[in-house]
Amino acid sequence: MNIQAWQVILITLIAFIKAIDFYGTQILTFNSIIYGLLTGLVLGDPMTGLAVGGTIQLMSLGVAGLGGASVPDYQTAAIIATAISIASGKGTQVGLAVGVAVGMLGVQLDVIAKILNGFIARKSQAYANQHEFKKMLAILWICPVLIGLTAALPTFLSITWGVSAVNFVLNVMPAWFTSGLSIAGGLLPVIGVGMLLNYMPAKNTSALLFWDLCSPRT
Amino acid sequence: MNNTNIGKENPSAPQEPQEEKKMMLTKKDLRRCAIRWLMGVNTFNYEGQESSSVVFALAPALRKLYPNDDDYIKSLNNQYKYFNVTPPIGGLLLGAGLALEDKDRLKSLNAVQDLKVGLMGSMSGIGDTILWIMIPTIFGSIAGYMAQQGNPVGLLVWVLFTLAIFIWKLSFFDYGYRFGVRVITQLGQQLNIFTEGASILGLTVVGALISTVVTLKTGAVFQFGDVKMNVQTDILDKIFPALLPIAATWIVYKLLHKKVSMTWIILGIIVISMIGAATGIFAK
Numbered sequence: 001m002n003i004q005a006w007q008v009i010l011i012t013l014i015a016f017i018k019a020i021d022f023y024g025t026q027i028l029t030f031n032s033i034i035y036g037l038l039t040g041l042v043l044g045d046p047m048t049g050l051a052v053g054g055t056i057q058l059m060s061l062g063v064a065g066l067g068g069a070s071v072p073d074y075q076t077a078a079i080i081a082t083a084i085s086i087a088s089g090k091g092t093q094v095g096l097a098v099g100v101a102v103g104m105l106g107v108q109l110d111v112i113a114k115i116l117n118g119f120i121a122r123k124s125q126a127y128a129n130q131h132e133f134k135k136m137l138a139i140l141w142i143c144p145v146l147i148g149l150t151a152a153l154p155t156f157l158s159i160t161w162g163v164s165a166v167n168f169v170l171n172v173m174p175a176w177f178t179s180g181l182s183i184a185g186g187l188l189p190v191i192g193v194g195m196l197l198n199y200m201p202a203k204n205t206s207a208l209l210f211w212d213l214c215s216p217r218t
Numbered sequence: 219m220n221n222t223n224i225g226k227e228n229p230s231a232p233q234e235p236q237e238e239k240k241m242m243l244t245k246k247d248l249r250r251c252a253i254r255w256l257m258g259v260n261t262f263n264y265e266g267q268e269s270s271s272v273v274f275a276l277a278p279a280l281r282k283l284y285p286n287d288d289d290y291i292k293s294l295n296n297q298y299k300y301f302n303v304t305p306p307i308g309g310l311l312l313g314a315g316l317a318l319e320d321k322d323r324l325k326s327l328n329a330v331q332d333l334k335v336g337l338m339g340s341m342s343g344i345g346d347t348i349l350w351i352m353i354p355t356i357f358g359s360i361a362g363y364m365a366q367q368g369n370p371v372g373l374l375v376w377v378l379f380t381l382a383i384f385i386w387k388l389s390f391f392d393y394g395y396r397f398g399v400r401v402i403t404q405l406g407q408q409l410n411i412f413t414e415g416a417s418i419l420g421l422t423v424v425g426a427l428i429s430t431v432v433t434l435k436t437g438a439v440f441q442f443g444d445v446k447m448n449v450q451t452d453i454l455d456k457i458f459p460a461l462l463p464i465a466a467t468w469i470v471y472k473l474l475h476k477k478v479s480m481t482w483i484i485l486g487i488i489v490i491s492m493i494g495a496a497t498g499i500f501a502k
Contacts, residue, residue: 023259026306027384030354033365033373047368054365057358072480097488104481118263121270121298128294131287133277136294140274143261180492183500186433187466187487191480193432194470 003043003087003159010042012156015079019151020144022075032056032078039082049082052092056081056099059189073110076151077103083159097181098162100188102154109150117143243320247279248313248391254278255312255391258305267302272312279316289324296327303338304345306387311337313394320395353379432463437501450501 003011014035022029033053040049060074081099085092120142127136254275261270273294280297284290303311315330322329357379361372438449447453454461473483494500 020260023262025256025384026258027380028377030350030358031376031380033361034377036365037370037373050365050368050370050373054362057362057365061355061358061362072484100484104484114262114264117261117270118265121261121263121266124270124273125295125298128273128291128298131291133281133290137274137277140257140261140270143270144257147260176492176496179502180488180495182502183434183495184488184491187491188484190432190463190466190470190487191483193467194474
């Protein structure tokens with residue numbers, strides 16, 4: 001299906017608000033499922049959105065940006081992955097691979113926004129010392145706009161250019177590329193699990209692996 | 219400092235009435251700070267970290283305390299100093315700081331900064347573990363698994379839970395202001411034990427998910443004369459079905475432990491998957 005202009009605007013807006021909520025109001029922080037679902041609703045396929053969001057949620061378990069660290073933007077990844085899965089009609093694995101890749105790039109934008117925030121903070125303090133108290137507070141509103149753009153820009157670019165680009169690549173690329181993407185989609189959750197293991201005391205690791213041995217596999 | 223003098227605005231804690239004039243900030247002022255503090259990490263920069271947001275949140279309250287411009291600027295410059303805390307629980311700390319400042323005004327500035335910097339580490343240790351690791355891990359693993367099956371109930375429960383926290387945290391400035399410094403230091407010690415136990419629970423839940431969440435299968439085939447054996451379906455599935463996912467988990471765990479960047483690991487996984495698909499070592 002083709003994504004309509006109003007759908008592009010709405011999805012970009014979701015991404016914009018997502019980034020501000022992630023750092024500010026923090027109601028849906030680290031919740032990828034809801035963003036998959038919302039994107040799915042806009043595109044008329046909430047079930048795909050729910051499934052893609054759920055998969056990305058499991059991938060991202062244990063990945064938390066603590067102390068101002070920049071981590072892959074899994075929520076934006078969920079938005080893009082859902083949009084591309086539905087729009088390209090090529091299944092969720094392709095959407096997941098593209099979404100996660102763009103989410104990784106989002107980290108660079110996050111760093112840039114935080115550097116720009118540094119200039120704004122200095123300007124704000126300068127206003128304070130010049131007795132310009134209204135300007136001191138008003139200039140800080142630029143910060144959430146910058147943060148919003150770190151998610152909105154990659155989302156806008158990938159859903160306007162990404163779908164046709166992805167379709168083109170998939171039609172041209174050999175089978176090993178696409179099945180490689182599928183395998184990577186199954187394997188990538190390993191990162192979140194690896195992160196979690198790093199938080200755990202070592203003595204629990206062996207118990208965990210034993211549990212794994214006993215669990216049935218389909 | 220005498221903490222019994224903090225919290226004059228609260229009717230449930232009646233104290234000596236002559237102190238009432240001294241404490242100026244009302245519950246309404248503190249609620250306003252809490253709402254403005256929702257700016258949170260949006261203003262994050264690598265110098266003052268969350269300091270711009272602190273100024274943004276506290277400015278109306280500080281203006282009330284310092285009608286004189288020069289005093290106001292002194293206090294603001296103090297708040298522009300380095301500060302970083304888990305935003306939702308930061309209100310406790312900033313509220314306690316306001317109580318100090320309300321009591322002693324400019325004389326308290328050093329104490330306010332010491333309080334903020336001294337406690338932000340342990341407060342964030344608690345906040346980050348509960349809010350950003352425990353809750354997303356426990357609710358995320360359940361909700362994510364249910365969502366994959368097309369069931370939104372887990373998601374709904376999670377969103378309602380985080381909404382409740384959102385409403386609750388708007389009172390944190392008030393708590394911090396009323397109970398002052400004492401309660402924060404006590405809370406820190408007690409919650410440490412709780413978070414440790416709870417995070418082990420959360421991680422164990424996820425541990426059980428390795429074999430279902432991580433999928434990796436080999437497509438390799440052994441051939442001895444006429445006997446053909448698929449390594450995955452004929453051998454591994456019968457002896458140790460999750461061997462490959464566990465091996466992958468172990469390798470990634472070790473790489474992360476050695477501080478290899480997540481970007482490289484993800485790129486590596488994609489490249490190795492493609493090589494595996496091309497050579498037939500891995501199968502879909």
